[in-house]
Structure formats: C-alpha cells, structure tokens
Amino acid sequence: MIADILTGAIRSGTSVMLASQGELVSERAGVINLGTEGSMLCGALGGFAVTVWSGNPWLGTLAGGICGLLISLIHAFLVLSCGANQLATGLTIMFFGMGVTAFFGKGFVSQQIVGFNPVPIPLLADIPYLGKILFNHDPLTYLSILLVPVLWYVIFRTRLGVILRAAGEREDVLFASGINPKLVRYLAVLTGGFLAGIGGVQLAVAYTHSWVENMVAGRGVVAVALVIFASWKPIKAMIGAYLFGAAQALQLTVQQQGMAISPYFLFMVPYVLTLVALLIVERRKQSQTPEALGKVLAGSG
Amino acid sequence: MSQTAVIVEKKETMSQQAIEKTEKPNSLWKRNSSWLIQTAIIIAPFILFGIFLTFYNVNPIELYRSMVATTFGSLYGFGEVLLKATPFVLTGLAAALPAKAGLVNVGGEGQLAIGALFATWFAVFYLDSMPAVIGIPIMLLAGALGGAAWASVVALLKVRGRLNETITSVLLNYVAVFIVGFFVHGMLKDPNSFNWPFSPEIAYSLRLPVINGTRLHIGFVIAIILAVVVWYVLAKTRLGYRIRVLGSNRLAAERAGMSINKMYFWVLLAAGALAGIAGMIEIAGIEGRLRTTVGTNFGYLGFLAAMMAWNHPLRLMATAFLLGMISVAGNKLEIFSGLPSSSVNILMALVLFFILGSGKLVKR
Numbered sequence: 205m206i207a208d209i210l211t212g213a214i215r216s217g218t219s220v221m222l223a224s225q226g227e228l229v230s231e232r233a234g235v236i237n238l239g240t241e242g243s244m245l246c247g248a249l250g251g252f253a254v255t256v257w258s259g260n261p262w263l264g265t266l267a268g269g270i271c272g273l274l275i276s277l278i279h280a281f282l283v284l285s286c287g288a289n290q291l292a293t294g295l296t297i298m299f300f301g302m303g304v305t306a307f308f309g310k311g312f313v314s315q316q317i318v319g320f321n322p323v324p325i326p327l328l329a330d331i332p333y334l335g336k337i338l339f340n341h342d343p344l345t346y347l348s349i350l351l352v353p354v355l356w357y358v359i360f361r362t363r364l365g366v367i368l369r370a371a372g373e374r375e376d377v378l379f380a381s382g383i384n385p386k387l388v389r390y391l392a393v394l395t396g397g398f399l400a401g402i403g404g405v406q407l408a409v410a411y412t413h414s415w416v417e418n419m420v421a422g423r424g425v426v427a428v429a430l431v432i433f434a435s436w437k438p439i440k441a442m443i444g445a446y447l448f449g450a451a452q453a454l455q456l457t458v459q460q461q462g463m464a465i466s467p468y469f470l471f472m473v474p475y476v477l478t479l480v481a482l483l484i485v486e487r488r489k490q491s492q493t494p495e496a497l498g499k500v501l502a503g504s505g
Numbered sequence: 506m507s508q509t510a511v512i513v514e515k516k517e518t519m520s521q522q523a524i525e526k527t528e529k530p531n532s533l534w535k536r537n538s539s540w541l542i543q544t545a546i547i548i549a550p551f552i553l554f555g556i557f558l559t560f561y562n563v564n565p566i567e568l569y570r571s572m573v574a575t576t577f578g579s580l581y582g583f584g585e586v587l588l589k590a591t592p593f594v595l596t597g598l599a600a601a602l603p604a605k606a607g608l609v610n611v612g613g614e615g616q617l618a619i620g621a622l623f624a625t626w627f628a629v630f631y632l633d634s635m636p637a638v639i640g641i642p643i644m645l646l647a648g649a650l651g652g653a654a655w656a657s658v659v660a661l662l663k664v665r666g667r668l669n670e671t672i673t674s675v676l677l678n679y680v681a682v683f684i685v686g687f688f689v690h691g692m693l694k695d696p697n698s699f700n701w702p703f704s705p706e707i708a709y710s711l712r713l714p715v716i717n718g719t720r721l722h723i724g725f726v727i728a729i730i731l732a733v734v735v736w737y738v739l740a741k742t743r744l745g746y747r748i749r750v751l752g753s754n755r756l757a758a759e760r761a762g763m764s765i766n767k768m769y770f771w772v773l774l775a776a777g778a779l780a781g782i783a784g785m786i787e788i789a790g791i792e793g794r795l796r797t798t799v800g801t802n803f804g805y806l807g808f809l810a811a812m813m814a815w816n817h818p819l820r821l822m823a824t825a826f827l828l829g830m831i832s833v834a835g836n837k838l839e840i841f842s843g844l845p846s847s848s849v850n851i852l853m854a855l856v857l858f859f860i861l862g863s864g865k866l867v868k869r
Contacts, residue, residue, distance in 0.1 A: 238671070278858065288861035291609050291671045292812060296857045299805050303850025310845050422679040429672050468687035475680050479673060483666045501669045 205461070209453045210337045217449020218345045219244070219407040219420075223427035224434070224441045225348075225355055226399025230276075231431050232359060233392035234372035234496030238294025239279045240400045241424025242301025243272035247401025248408035249305045252312055252415045261320050265344065265405045272401015273394050275301060280393040284386055290500050298425075302418055312415040320344055320410035342410040344402070349442075351399075356438045368392060372494030400424065423448075426478050433481045435492045444481065448474050546863045547813070547827075550855035557851070563842045572834040582833075584719030588791070590822075590829030592617070592800060594728040595783035596807025597825055598735050599652075599776040601816040603670075605739055606772045607752035612659050612674030613780040614804025615681030616652040620781025621788050622685050623651025625693065625795040628707040628788070637710045644711060645727075645785050652781015653774045655681060660773035664766040670773065678804065686797045693795060704795035713790040724786035729822065731779060736818035748772060780804065802850070806832075809857050828853065 223240050230237050237243075251268025255261050279297050282288040320342035328339040359365040367388055370378045375385035407423070408415055426448055434440035455470035493501070555565030575582040596613035603610040627647040632640040658677060662668040686702070695705040713722035739745035751758040751768055758765060787800050810828050814820035835849035 238675070282858065282862050286862040289609075293861050295609075295611055295671075295675075295805070295808065296812075296854055296861060299809070299850065300854035300858070302802075303847055303854055306847035307845055307851060422676065425672065425675045429676060432669075432672070466687055466691060468683045468690065471683045471686070472680050475676050479662070479668075479676055482668055482673075483662065486666055486668060 205457060207333060207337055208457050209450055211340070212453025212456060213446045213450035214337070214341060214345060215411060215449070216452045217446040218341075218348050219403040219411065220423045220427050220430065220448050221442050221445035222344075222348050222351070222403030222406060223400040223424055224430045224445050225351060225438060226396035226403070227427050228396075228431045228434070228436060228438060228441055229355070229359075229368065229399070230393045230396035231497055232368050232372050232436055232494060233389045234375075234494055234500075235280070235283060235389055235393050236290050236294065236428065236497060236500055237276060237279050237297075237393060237396055238291060238425065238428055239276060239297030239301070240294075240396065240427050241298040241420060241422070242304075243275045243297075243397045243400035244404035244407070244420045244424045244427075245301040245305045245418070246275045247272035247404030248419060249309045249312065249404075249415060250401065251405030252315075252317065252408040253308075255317050255319055255409050256312065256315050259318070261318075261409050264319075264409050265402060268405035268409075269398045269401040272404060273398040276393050276397020276400070279397070280390050284389055284393075306417050309415055309417060313417070315415065317409065317413055319408075319413050320406075342406070344406045344410050348402075348406070352438050352442045359438065369494070372496050374495070400427070403427070422475065426475070429478050429482055433478070433485050435485065436494065444478075447481070448478060451477050542863065546859045547856065550852060550859050553855055554852040561842070561844060563838070563844065568834060568838065571837065572830055575833065575837070576830050581719050584716065584721035585833050586826065586829040587725045588719075588721050588829075589832045590825040591725040591728045591790075592783040592787060592803045593807050593810045593825035593828050594725075594732055594822055595786070596780050596800075596804050597810035597814070597821045598732060598807075598818060599780035599783075599804075600808040600811035601814065601818055601821055602735055602739070602748075602779070603772050603776045604811065604816040605745075605752045606748045606768060607755060608663075608769060608772065609671040610656075610659070610674055610773060610776050611671055611808055612656060612677055612777070612804070613783075613807045614800070614802070615674070615678035616655045616777040616780035617784040617787070617800040617804055618678075618681040618685050619655040620648040620652035620777075620784030621795055621799045622688060622693075622784070623654075623781065624648035624785035624788050625704050625707065626688075628711050629693065629705055632711060633708050635708075635710070637714075640708070640711045641713065641789065644789055645782060648781045648783075648785025648788075649778035650781065652777040652779065652784065654777070655781070656773045656777020657770075659777075660770045663773065664770050682797060685795065685799065689795055689797060695794070702797065706794045707788065711789055712793065713786070720791075722786075722790040724790040727782065727786065731782070732818045732822050735779075739818065780807070783807075806853065809853055812857055813860055 223244055227237060227240050247268035250271030251264040254267035255264030275297060279293055282293045283290050322340050322342055325339040329335040359368060367378065367383060371385045371388040371392065378385045378388065404420060407419065430441055430444040430448070433444050451474035455467065455473065458465055458470055459467055551569065558565045558568065576586050577583060596617060599613040599616060600610055624644045624647045628644050632643060655677070659670050659674045662673045663670045689702045689704055693704040695703055713724055715722050739748060747763055748768065750761065751763060751765060755765065783803065784800060788795060792799060806828055810821055810824040813824040831849050831852060835846040838844050838848060839846040
C-alpha cells in the first residue's frame with residue numbers, strides 16, 4: 205500500500221512539479237504568476253487536442269508547452285509592459301484559462317487517446333520495491349526528474365543563473381552590466397509558462413488520458429504556493445510537489461481499500477497540506493525572498 | 506499619552522489632505538478625459554470578442570443588440586439581469602473592500618459557498634417552522650457568519666502566519682467546495698433525494714419574496730443597501746478613512762499608530778460576511794437547496810466586477826449589472842448558436858485584461 209502511494213505520489217505530483225519548476229524560474233526573476241493555473245489548463249487542452257489529431261504525444265507535448273507559453277505571454281505583457289498588478293493579472297489569466305478551455309474543450313470531453321504510458325527502465329525497474337516506485341513511469345516524468353538538477357545547476361552555477369537571480373534581486377546591477385532586466389523577466393515568465401503547459405500535458409496525456417473541464421483544479425495555484433514553501437529552491441519544490449502528489453495518491457488508495465472515510469475529506473488533504481507546509485516554513489524564509497518579489501507579496505508591487 | 510494622540514491626529518489630517526489631493530483631478534477636462542478613456546477600455550474588448558464570434562458564424566452586432574433589447578425590453582428580462590447581478594455585487598464588495606485596505610481577497614468563491622452552507626444548515630435544522638420575519642433575517646445572519654468564519658482562516662493566516670492572502674484565499678476556495686460536498690453527501694443530504702447529492706429543500710416561508718411578473722427576489726435590495734453602506738463607510742467615516750490610508754500607504758498608517766493587523770483581520774472578516782450573504786441569497790432566493798455547484802465562479806466574477814469598478818462600491822453596482830447582462834447573453838448564446846455559455850467568460854476576461862493593461866493611462 206505504501207509503495208502504491210509513493211508511486212502515485214510521483215505520477216500525480218509530476219504535473220505540479222513541472223509547473224512549480226517553471227514558476228520558480230519566473231519568481232526568481234521577480235514575477236509571480238498565478239496564471240500558472242491558466243497555463244496548465246491551456247497546456248492540458250492543447251496537448252490533448254494535438255495528441256488526438258496527430259496520435260503523437262510528443263507533438264502534443266510541444267503544442268501544450270506552446271499553449272502555456274502563449275498564455276504566460278499575456279501575463280508578461282500586462283505586468284512588465286503595462287505595469288499591471290501581478291496578483292490581479294494572474295487571477296484574470298486563471299479565469300481566462302478556464303473560459304478558453306471550457307469553450308474549446310467541449311468537443312474533447314469524451315475523446316480517447318493512447319498518450320504516454322509507463323515505460324519501465326530495463327534492469328533498474330527490477331530492483332525490488334524501489335524499482336516499481338522510481339523506474340516505472342511515463343517519459344515526461346523521467347524528463348521532469350532530469351530537469352530538476354539541470355535547473356538547479358543553471359540557477360546557481362552558471363552566468364545565466366546569476367543574470368536571472370539579479371533580475372529578481374537588484375535590477376540596477378543588471379542594468380549597469382548592459383543587460384535589459386525587462387527582457388530577462390520576459391524570458392523567465394515565458395519559460396515558466398512553457399513548463400506549466402507541459403505540466404498540464406502530463407496531467408491530461410500521461411496521467412489521466414482524458415480531458416475534463418477545469419481538470420487542473422487548483423494545481424497551478426498549489427505550484428505557486430509550493431515555490432514559496434520551497435524557498436525558491438528547485439529540489440525542495442520537487443519534494444513539495446511529490447508531497448502534494450502523495451496526498452492525492454493517498455486518497456485514491458484509501459478509496460480502493462474501501463475505508464469508511466468520506467472522500468471529500470481526502471480531497472481536501474492536498475490543499476490543506478500545502479497551507480500547513482507554507483505556514484511552517486514561513487518563519488524562516490524572509491531573507492531568501494527575491495527582493496522584487498517581496499514587494500509584490502507585501503502588496504506594494 | 507494625550508500628546509502622542511494629538512500628534513497622531515495631526516498626522517492623520519495631514520495625510521488626509523494628501524489623499525484628497527491625489528484623488529481629485531484638478532480640472533474638469535481631466536476628469537472627463539479619464540471617463541472617456543475608461544469607456545473606451547470597456548468597449549474595446551466587446552469589439553475584439555465580436556471579431557472572435559464572427560469566426561463561429563455568430564453575428565456579434567445581433568447578439569449585442571438582443572442583449573440590450575432583452576435587458577431593457579421587458580420587466581422579466583430586466584429582472585433576470587438584476588437577478589444575475591445581485592451576487593456579483595456582494596462578492597464584488599468582498600473584493601473591493603479589502604482592496605481599499607491593500608488586500609487582494611479572491612476568496613469570495615469559498616466564502617459564498619460556506620455562507621450558503623451555514624444558511625442552509627440553519628434553515629433546514631432550526632428554522633423550518635419559523636415565520637419569514639424571523640427566519641429570513643436569522644438565515645441571513647447565518648450566511649454572513651459562515652462567510653466571515655471562512656474568511657477568518659485567511660485573515661488568521663495573514664495576520665498570524667504572515668501568509669499572502671491572495672494565495673491562501675484561492676487555495677481555500679477549493680477546500681470550501683469540498684466541505685460543501687462533504688455535507689451534501691452526508692449530514693445535509695436530502696433523505697428523499699434518491700442518492701442525489703443535495704440538501705433538503707428549505708421551507709417555503711424562508712424563500713425570499715419575489716416581485717410579480719419576474720423571478721427577481723428582494724435579494725437585490727439587500728445587495729444595493731450593502732453597497733451603499735460599504736460606500737458610506739469607506740467614503741464618509743473615520744474608519745473608512747483609516748482603511749484607505751492603510752491601502753494607499755501602509756507605512757503612513759503604521760506611523761500613525763494604527764494597529765494594522767487588527768484592521769486587516771476585521772476587513773477580511775467583513776468581506777467574508779458580504780460574500781456569505783451572497784451565498785444565503787442564492788439559497789433563499791433561487792436555489793432553495795444546497796448543491797456543490799452553488800455560486801460557481803460568482804466569486805471570481807465579483808472580483809472582476811470590483812476591478813472593473815476600480816473598487817468603487819457604487820460603480821460596482823453598474824459593473825455587476827453589466828456582467829449580469831453578459832451572463833444572460835451567455836445563456837442566449839448557448840440556446841441560439843450552440844456555443845457554450847462559458848464562452849462569455851472569455852469576454853469577461855478580455856474586459857479585465859484591458860482594464861489591467863490601462864493602469865498607467867487612467868488616474869484612479
């Protein structure tokens with residue numbers, strides 16, 4: 205049963221994890237994007253639709269990523285070029301995402317796809333116990349796990365990472381060294397949207413193999429919250445996402461076991477867990493908040 | 506002790522002057538031009554959405570014309586729009602009031618749901634045989650209490666846990682829907698429902714009175730009264746002034762010796778109560794029983810209405826009315842052209858995009 209939950213944690217946590225990695229890049233540059241929810245929704249629908257049409261989930265993944273990216277472009281434009289309030293804009297994009305996907309998704313509700321399926325890695329998957337948990341997943345999940353160390357390396361060990369972090373901390377420094385901070389932020393937000401879109405694809409094409417209206421159900425918002433929980437560190441964000449996934453897997457497992465707990469309590473657990481996690485880490489994270497972001501969260505951005 | 510009080514007083518009057526300076530445009534022309542720009546910003550998304558509709562073989566001019574015609578053509582149509590607009594006014598106030606204090610409350614959705622839950626709970630278990638004069642006010646209070654209780658979670662997380670209220674209130678919206686689901690599948694389930702997840706119907710005497718010839722109930726009067734009250738408090742009272750100072754300059758408020766956390770807390774609770782009343786009105790006015798779908802998206806639409814009104818409680822009534830018109834048009838769109846009624850959500854989001862994008866153009 206525990207192995208089931210852990211496997212499920214990775215399987216259902218991956219979409220949140222991808223989105224939170226993207227949001228992390230964006231927030232490192234000083235832009236918080238609640239539109240992640242909208243990006244995930246559009247990514248899920250875009251990825252699902254293209255998979256239905258082409259039968260090729262990889263094309264679907266690309267399309268989903270691009271859908272997510274386009275949605276985040278609206279956010280970047282309104283926030284960075286028009287000076288709009290980041291939180292309000294993000295919410296509007298979330299609402300926009302719900303409307304657009306409900307509109308275009310209507311015809312896809314009962315469609316079936318093959319999509320991505322778990323591919324056991326030879327040899328490794330045969331390791332008793334661990335093999336089943338770690339090495340029997342869909343290709344997008346493997347890629348997402350590889351993404352985390354890569355992202356960590358880029359953010360903390362490369363010049364690109366320094367530029368990204370400078371955009372969120374001290375943009376005048378960036379300006380003085382001849383780099384346009386606005387451009388850096390644009391690219392960071394777009395990267396975030398792209399990854400959130402792929403997160404949506406994982407949800408629709410690899411995890412559930414279906415499209416349901418508003419299927420993301422707050423995972424995008426959870427991803428944003430997790431980034432704060434993770435103090436803007438990729439590996440911690442990954443752990444947080446799997447924790448969220450575990451809470452969801454728990455609910456499925458408990459239901460399968462036929463325990464007499466109301467499913468509605470279990471539905472709540474992932475969200476409540478996220479809030480509790482935020483509350484616990486809040487005390488010690490103050491100094492790590494990217495400076496530009498701190499202003500937004502305090503209500504003066 | 507009294508000296509510091511005097512100083513505080515002085516500071517308050519000084520910053521009041523400062524606020525008045527920034528709020529009042531210095532010439533008539535400036536005021537008019539800002540109105541013109543605001544109108545243009547509201548119209549532009551309608552044109553854009555019209556172009557979008559033409560791709561789906563819908564004549565946008567015909568749609569907009571029939572939208573106006575049904576709204577103002579008959580008492581019934583006008584009533585339908587007011588009916589739709591009523592919850593938007595209340596959830597809009599739930600966003601606008603905290604916005605004046607510098608808070609972004611997006612929890613209207615969940616606060617409405619829990620308000621509806623409390624109101625139904627009281628109606629079903631305690632008020633079944635009460636006369637309307639006693640039952641309806643108690644149900645209203647129960648709704649307000651439920652909304653406020655749910656908002657208190659956000660408020661406590663904000664004040665004690667220093668968590669950003671935007672993120673927590675959105676997360677809690679999902680939790681609220683699950684809580685309603687828990688009750689309508691359990692303790693509040695109608696025993697005669699053949700396993701459908703909804704509550705028993707509330708007593709007929711608890712239904713809000715309806716105006717003849719329409720489906721419109723007196724809930725819209727409650728909404729208007731509350732909008733005027735919120736406007737009055739914000740614009741004319743000392744408390745409202747303090748809220749506005751807090752929203753426009755937190756540092757000044759801190760220096761003036763206001764206890765900021767306390768104000769955040771109570772403002773959020775008041776907002777929750779307003780949204781909770783919207784939930785009660787939905788139950789007592791339209792639905793008659795609690796379902797998990799009660800007020801879906803009303804919180805977000807109220808937030809939208811508040812933003813469109815630049816968080817002004819009286820203008821909010823106009824923007825809520827406009828959103829009501831669009832919602833009714835959405836139903837028509839579904840019936841006549843087969844497009845899903847949710848497509849008007851795209852229009853609403855477009856309207857907001859334009860407003861958000863124009864922040865630099867318009868003086869608030």
